[in-house]
Amino acid sequence: MKKLKLVFQDSFFDKLLFIFLPILMLFFASAAFAQLPRYYRQQPKNNEGDLMTVNMYFGGHNTAGDLSDRFGDHASAGLGLDYITAKGFIMGVQGSFYFGTKVREDVIAGLRNESGLIFGNLGGIADIQLRQRGLYVGGHVGKLFRLKKELRSGIRATAGAGFYQHKIRIQDDPLVSVALLSSEYKKGYDRLSNGLGFTQFVGYQYLGKIRRVNFLVGLELTEGFTKNRRNFNFDTRSADTKTRFDFAYGFRVAWLLPFYIGEEGESIRY
Template identity: 35%
Template sequence: MEKNKLFRVKGITFIFCVFIVFTSLAQRDATKAIGTPYVGVQYGLNWTGGDLADRYGLTNALGSHAGYKTKRNWIYGVDGNFFFGNDVKIDGLLQNLRDANDHIMNTSGTPAIVLFFNRGFNVNLSVGKILPVFNPNPNSGLMIKVSAGYLWHKLRIETQEDEVPQLQGEYLKGYDRLTIGVNTSQFLGYNYMADRGILNFYAGVYFQQGFTRNQRELFWDHPNEKVDKDLRIEHLFGFRVGWLIPIYKRQPKEFYFN
């Protein structure tokens, strides 16, 4: 049974690789802009600003995207991104569980190892334009893109192999600072699409604005403080790079032989 599963996984991987090579190496006319669907992946390294900076610092973003580039070099797409990092700056976090030595004890009566991470994701619709600046071909150049969509993030708490009942299951909701809202973003960079081959990428600077609100009614480590339900203005800004897989149609051959 395990061998069959392994065979299926290898088969799917092989087909996917063949698909990438087939679509990437398809011949296309490099003298004009071409309309084509595309898929891809992207990574960003971001710093925080606004109300987000009071909770988290340096944040990574890993995502995927798909869309369509028109013959006029307009780009319409959808993307989803997963945010993650371990730079947590929340004041008084878990202070109700700490002893005089600032330890959180596990069920064995010894200090537990408690780790903190920020986690989140967004899903967006986007529109962009490739401008003919420093372009080796009509499908490359300066790229400007704007996006808008849904944003969700929270604090993730892990106790590794330590058992801390106060940090398990439903109890975590009192500490996770769950925050939900919408976001907008802007990207300015350079987009390169090769005449043939798999070297299709973009890179540039990224700026995101989040308009969110706290979703919990009480923070258990600050029980005497009212949870602020006012609109939070949260910023992310940094660098983003992405790899594209254009799905070009093969050009018809000039000559045919019987």
Template identity: 30%
Template sequence: MKRICILVVLAFSAFSSIAQNDLFTEEKTPAHKGFIINANGGVDFPAADMADRFGTNYRIGGAILYKTKTNWMFGPKIDFLLGNNIKEDSFLINLTDDDGALINQDGQPVGINTYERGYLIGIQGSKIFNISKSNADNGILITTTVGFMQHKINLFDREKTIPQLRRDYRKGYDRLTNGMFVEQYIGYNFFAQDGLINFHIGLNVTAGFTEGRRDFLFDVQRPDHGSRLDVLFGIRAGWYFPIFKRKSEEIFFE
């Protein structure tokens, strides 16, 4: 957590320096249109039902966007959820001994690795509200995304000595969950005039209206079809690779 806070402070410090230069330059570049490849990453802090199952997770992903001259952007995106903080630690209780240790097929205690894995795929629409005196492409970025999200507990039995976690049996423990989501993001959007530095940084909140998708959970001996509200509060930054169409410049000689 301390490292995350330091990275956030450094990122916002760099953003503040660039934004100040952007706001106080007199000559203004007009808005561009064209395609943009966006690579982004961030950290999420879960809430509601998500917080009962997982701790802090990380997100990496990308989008292919089209930007108009009126500063609208839209296109498909995908993010992957990665984490190793599993709070729902009782889901393997029927595979443990009295001391809470996992037992393999030879009756010996073993350890397995558990991870959070998931993804969000959807369509996003964004609007840049220009506040820059130097570049019409720069300003406050507000984005709405709607789509499909899925997450589960990934169980990794390295030695493959626990029969109950092989093949389809692991489905009775992985807590597969999916459903629709909506996400709101607000941040600052920057395109350099020379095209070398192009980024966004800001905050997002994601609400997933999901359901459990397994027909039977071995530990609690029942189906898992309950409705959930999976919420993520996040800090996210992204790098743009713009493919803007530039007008040819005419050169005059005296």
């Protein structure tokens, strides 16, 4: 198995901003809501019992293992659905889309001239960009450990498994076409890889009594045991049959929309 390589190319300040900006946004949003006049806010409700949450995710990740040879840091966005019991057990599903601009493997180097330029069909210079694209779809189980008995908030820990995929997206120049990078030819360069994936998350989950502020924030690990699904790589003139170990680590934040099970609807008086 390939030795893990932790790669940090950005400045320390950029890394701090990349990691903590979403956390600060959640903090200030919660603080601002707490300062609203009382007549703008709902009265506290009972947030005990079983519930389901719809989760809207955002994350930032760095790479290690084989993934670091191909991509740098990247972002993710996704949706999830959790069932949380009264005792804090968690069962859920999630789907995430990964996207980034730092591609370290120049799969179209063979199409460039000595100056690094790619020329189109009519002789014009084509501005071809390489991008990261990927996805993860899977299920997870875990536990919410309350910090205080009377609060429905605490340390959340989950682990899951599913389908993990990534590829290099070759972004065309809309004004200059390149015959060797047509739709079918791109498959020989994009390194489409997928396989079994695993995720682990540890962080803090908050479910508010008034149910308007509900979020989670924490650290996430993702491992993928993948293979190249293309029969032939045009740039290397060979097939890639090895099993990859792809590893990503970073943070994840989510806004939760809770639905409490078995709760009676509110009565409206006229």
